[in-house]
Amino acid sequence: MSEHIHLTPLHDVSATDVAAWHQVVAASMAHDLPGVPSPGLEQIHAQFTKPALGSRLLTWLATGADGGPVGIARLRLFTSPGRDHLAELELHVDPAHRRQGTGSLLLSTVVAACRDEDRRSLIVEAAADSPGNAFCEKRDFRQALALDHLILRLDQLDEATVLQVAKAEHSGYRLTGWTGTAPDVLADAFADAKNAMNDMPVGDLDYGNVAWDADRVRTMAQVIADRGDTLLTIAAVHDDGTMAGYTEILLPLGSAPRAQQYDTAVVPAHRGHGLGLWVKAAMVRRLRAEHAGVVEIETDNAEDNVHMLAVNHRLGFRSYRRTREFQLDVPAA
Numbered sequence: 402m403s404e405h406i407h408l409t410p411l412h413d414v415s416a417t418d419v420a421a422w423h424q425v426v427a428a429s430m431a432h433d434l435p436g437v438p439s440p441g442l443e444q445i446h447a448q449f450t451k452p453a454l455g456s457r458l459l460t461w462l463a464t465g466a467d468g469g470p471v472g473i474a475r476l477r478l479f480t481s482p483g484r485d486h487l488a489e490l491e492l493h494v495d496p497a498h499r500r501q502g503t504g505s506l507l508l509s510t511v512v513a514a515c516r517d518e519d520r521r522s523l524i525v526e527a528a529a530d531s532p533g534n535a536f537c538e539k540r541d542f543r544q545a546l547a548l549d550h551l552i553l554r555l556d557q558l559d560e561a562t563v564l565q566v567a568k569a570e571h572s573g574y575r576l577t578g579w580t581g582t583a584p585d586v587l588a589d590a591f592a593d594a595k596n597a598m599n600d601m602p603v604g605d606l607d608y609g610n611v612a613w614d615a616d617r618v619r620t621m622a623q624v625i626a627d628r629g630d631t632l633l634t635i636a637a638v639h640d641d642g643t644m645a646g647y648t649e650i651l652l653p654l655g656s657a658p659r660a661q662q663y664d665t666a667v668v669p670a671h672r673g674h675g676l677g678l679w680v681k682a683a684m685v686r687r688l689r690a691e692h693a694g695v696v697e698i699e700t701d702n703a704e705d706n707v708h709m710l711a712v713n714h715r716l717g718f719r720s721y722r723r724t725r726e727f728q729l730d731v732p733a734a
């Protein structure tokens with residue numbers, strides 16, 4: 402049935418392309434991810450024109466017999482050394498046009514592009530027990546990681562617990578924080594701490610590692626700022642100048658009510674002292690004090706990341722949905 406479907410690779414995206422893309426993604430997310438805010442037109446435009454650090458994009462729009470949009474595929478090709486074997490897919494088909502082979506057509510185009518680009522692994526996220534989950538299984542992906550997504554409602558906080566944790570004494574450490582780029586004096590220490598994220602549990606994902614240095618830290622912050630998003634960081638710094646741990650929150654463009662948790666990491670030598678809980682509690686207090694429009698924080702953790710889950714539960718985060726990361730070992734032609 403997919404002979405009526407036409408695929409167009411998008412290069413210099415027009416406002417019409419952005420609107421078509423938005424229409425498909427919004428309809429698909431409303432169907433499969435109820436309650437998860439879909440990106441607005443401005444955010445989608447920024448996704449095309451300002452790709453995330455260390456990656457470039459290939460994108461396709463599927464249109465039906467009447468020329469209307471029915472599906473999209475976005476392939477993120479990682480470019481950093483250590484991750485240049487990997488590609489990440491976002492695939493949506495409008496619910497009104499599913500089960501007609503459009504998803505499969507987009508996927509076969511994506512897989513061919515992976516081969517051309519010398520990618521051995523293709524990863525994609527789908528909601529647990531969803532059409533996407535069934536599609537991935539049918540199309541030979543294997544489940545590589547199970548994620549629990551949690552929400553913290555800032556208007557339902559257990560203020561006493563958060564205050565107690567944030568104010569706790571951690572002898573030998575101090576808290577610091579910034580918006581956007583790390584202060585120059587902390588950039589090297591921050592890069593070292595970011596390298597601690599490399600032991601984050603990623604299940605069976607062939608995720609690779611990237612090495613952070615001060616320049617990469619600055620570039621990442623710049624890429625996020627250029628996209629119009631705001632990155633907040635709180636860090637615990639040891640008396641010897643080492644950054645022992647940090648947590649990052651992303652405020653999406655356009656004062657959205659939902660903030661997104663980015664990294665939280667504690668450097669191995671500093672684990673076991675409650676520093677992860679400390680920086681996260683301090684971040685919650687900062688959001689409450691400085692960003693009154695933020696109503697909730699979403700985070701996701703590997704289901705076997707018991708330490709991070711325990712930290713989040715202590716702060717009042719509650720599970721609200723589950724997703725799966727699937728991986729395809731790109732088949733030879």
Ligand SMILES: CC(C)(COP(=O)(O)OP(=O)(O)OC[C@H]1O[C@@H](n2cnc3c(N)ncnc32)[C@H](O)[C@@H]1OP(=O)(O)O)[C@@H](O)C(=O)NCCC(=O)NCCS
Pocket residue numbers: 429433491492493494495498499500501502503504505506525526527528531532533534535536537539
């Ligand atoms: C996943 C998705 C892209 C599939 O699009 P689609 O156009 O319906 O896919 P296809 O018609 O090519 O389906 C191919 C096969 O996948 C399986 N499949 C797809 N949807 C399914 C469902 N809801 N239940 C069970 N099997 C399903 C079937 O085996 C189907 O073949 P069949 O229709 O002959 O039985 C679409 O459901 C979607 O946009 N989901 C939300 C976004 C998402 O989860 N993306 C990430 C996963 S790739």
